Amino acid sequence: MTQDKFLCDIGFIGLGVMGKNLVLNLADNGYNIAAFDLSDEKVQALIAQDEIENTTGTPRVYGCSSYTELLSQLKAPHLIVLSVPAGDPVDQICENLIGAGIQPDDIIIDTGNSLWLDTVAREKKYKSNFLLFSSAVSGGEVGARFGPSLMPSGSPYAWARVKPIWEAIAAKVDKKTGKPIERTQPGQVITDGEPCTTYIGPAGAGHYVKMVHNGIEYADMQIICEAYHVLKSALRLTCDEIADIFSQWNKGPLDSYLLEISVEVLRHKTKDTNTPLVELILDKAGQKGTGLWTAMSSLELGCPAPTIAQAVYARSISSFKELRTQASALLTGPQQTALPAAEQQEIIEQLHDAMYCAKICAYAQGFQLMKLAGKEHGWTLDFASIAKIWRAGCIIRAAFLQSITNAYQQNEHLDNLMLDDFFIKQLNERQLNWRKAICFATMQGVPIGALSSSLAYYDSMRCETLPANLLQAQRDFFGAHTFERIDKTPGKKYHVQWSTKDRETVVVDS
Ligand SMILES: NC(=O)C1=CN([C@@H]2O[C@H](COP(=O)(O)OP(=O)(O)OC[C@H]3O[C@@H](n4cnc5c(N)ncnc54)[C@H](OP(=O)(O)O)[C@@H]3O)[C@@H](O)[C@H]2O)C=CC1
Numbered sequence: 054m055t056q057d058k059f060l061c062d063i064g065f066i067g068l069g070v071m072g073k074n075l076v077l078n079l080a081d082n083g084y085n086i087a088a089f090d091l092s093d094e095k096v097q098a099l100i101a102q103d104e105i106e107n108t109t110g111t112p113r114v115y116g117c118s119s120y121t122e123l124l125s126q127l128k129a130p131h132l133i134v135l136s137v138p139a140g141d142p143v144d145q146i147c148e149n150l151i152g153a154g155i156q157p158d159d160i161i162i163d164t165g166n167s168l169w170l171d172t173v174a175r176e177k178k179y180k181s182n183f184l185l186f187s188s189a190v191s192g193g194e195v196g197a198r199f200g201p202s203l204m205p206s207g208s209p210y211a212w213a214r215v216k217p218i219w220e221a222i223a224a225k226v227d228k229k230t231g232k233p234i235e236r237t238q239p240g241q242v243i244t245d246g247e248p249c250t251t252y253i254g255p256a257g258a259g260h261y262v263k264m265v266h267n268g269i270e271y272a273d274m275q276i277i278c279e280a281y282h283v284l285k286s287a288l289r290l291t292c293d294e295i296a297d298i299f300s301q302w303n304k305g306p307l308d309s310y311l312l313e314i315s316v317e318v319l320r321h322k323t324k325d326t327n328t329p330l331v332e333l334i335l336d337k338a339g340q341k342g343t344g345l346w347t348a349m350s351s352l353e354l355g356c357p358a359p360t361i362a363q364a365v366y367a368r369s370i371s372s373f374k375e376l377r378t379q380a381s382a383l384l385t386g387p388q389q390t391a392l393p394a395a396e397q398q399e400i401i402e403q404l405h406d407a408m409y410c411a412k413i414c415a416y417a418q419g420f421q422l423m424k425l426a427g428k429e430h431g432w433t434l435d436f437a438s439i440a441k442i443w444r445a446g447c448i449i450r451a452a453f454l455q456s457i458t459n460a461y462q463q464n465e466h467l468d469n470l471m472l473d474d475f476f477i478k479q480l481n482e483r484q485l486n487w488r489k490a491i492c493f494a495t496m497q498g499v500p501i502g503a504l505s506s507s508l509a510y511y512d513s514m515r516c517e518t519l520p521a522n523l524l525q526a527q528r529d530f531f532g533a534h535t536f537e538r539i540d541k542t543p544g545k546k547y548h549v550q551w552s553t554k555d556r557e558t559v560v561v562d563s
């Protein structure tokens with residue numbers, strides 16, 4: 054492709070796992086791309102891949118070796134997509150593009166997992182240089198290639214320009230069933246169906262929603278890992294047996310992409326020794342920050358998200374491999390005993406229900422968090438639409454997201470998913486099995502922090518009276534922090550003069 058013939062529709066910076074695939078997806082949908090990466094090898098690899106996949110007869114990707122060249126190859130006003138690590142790289146590129154002559158009516162779309170506060174700050178900071186728009190992406194490399202879930206936010210003017218492109222490249226669901234429409238072949242495009250993208254709100258809102266998506270992703274993954282741990286170490290099942298169980302579960306309400314890939318992982322054997330690869334993978338989990346940010350935001354807003362926080366802690370504990378190895382030789386656990394087959398089957402069924410209930414809690418926490426954040430930051434978030442765009446393309450895609458969509462379509466003001474009729478029924482029917490699974494795992498000494506903290510969340514939420522009365526008294530005792538009384542006018546503050554002999558209760562004027 055040369056500049057003399059035509060200019061490209063979109064500039065693309067960052068051709069890593071996501072970027073390369075997003076470019077090919079855009080190209081399949083008829084957009085010509087001017088592409089740049091710090092590594093020329095990646096630019097050349099993309100062009101080579103496009104040559105293999107491109108059936109149009111004309112090149113679709115123009116490789117650039119500088120920011121100036123990238124701008125010179127684009128139609129004006131310029132539209133540039135970034136797919137780079139969060140943090141400094143985004144600012145470095147923005148500064149480089151300013152140096153290369155980007156204009157105030159040009160649009161830069163940040164598709165990385167940027168911290169939402171950075172996005173808010175950047176929109177302001179670069180206002181006079183260009184329009185910063187953000188659109189978090191989920192779906193991993195296959196999603197990026199064949200249809201991700203896209204969470205755009207920022208200037209509505211920019212969205213008007215981005216929308217047709219985003220709707221073209223996003224994953225699609227069947228309008229009637231809400232089920233994903235499969236797209237697996239290069240060159241294939243899907244023009245019908247509902248696109249998994251919707252305008253989320255002002256700057257930062259999309260990145261916040263993606264952050265919570267990832268927090269839920271952490272919880273979902275940890276819940277599956279805990280079930281695997283129980284099945285492996287308490288029931289002593291093989292990876293293939295666990296894969297069979299997960300595969301069966303994946304046909305019911307737990308049907309999800311994460312469970313599906315877990316089955317594939319569990320079945321995968323090394324070529325040389327035919328050992329399940331998963332058993333050879335070091336048990337130290339990595340994390341890039343989005344789960345932590347979700348947990349931090351939940352603490353800041355005072356919105357409980359213990360399943361998500363526990364999933365972050367589980368990754369942290371896993372990273373202390375040497376310490377755990379030391380402790381495992383010193384600290385005692387229960388004696389594990391083999392169970393008869395019939396009892397095993399019961400435990401497996403209980404575990405299924407425990408996973409399902411914990412999953413409901415994780416999503417309830419994530420959606421409530423988004424609701425409170427929306428209130429705090431003045432975003433009007435549409436939860437039915439958010440659930441809809443997570444039905445396909447993204448990592449947490451699952452049949453379950455249709456039930457969440459239904460819940461918010463029935464009541465857009467729902468305070469917590471656990472109060473939706475469908476989820477009330479699911480929880481009420483399964484809570485006993487959930488408890489039994491937790492008792493079993495605990496008595497076997499298997500750590501199940503996500504499953505059990507979810508149960509504590511559930512039990513706390515359904516407790517009309519919590520022991521916070523005693524806690525308030527303790528606070529008043531040591532720090533005169535005051536308390537309210539249930540037998541007096543709401544809002545009135547009391548303090549007991551604990552250090553005096555008479556311990557008089559006095560009314561405190563606020
Ligand atoms: N991987 C995933 O599943 C998902 C990732 N994301 C997010 O998408 C973004 C990209 O992720 P991913 O593709 O996995 O990451 P990669 O590390 O695979 O790719 C990032 C690319 O950005 C380039 N880059 C880094 N710094 C700069 C810079 N200062 N200037 C120009 N280019 C730069 C890198 O260049 P080079 O290495 O050649 O120097 C690399 O090609 C991240 O924000 C990530 O969090 C979002 C959803 C899913």
Ligand SMILES: O=C(CO)[C@H](O)[C@H](O)COP(=O)(O)O
Binds near residue numbers: 192339448
């Ligand atoms: O955004 C994503 C998926 O939705 C990325 O894959 C992200 O990197 C996952 O987070 P972590 O690396 O912390 O597990």
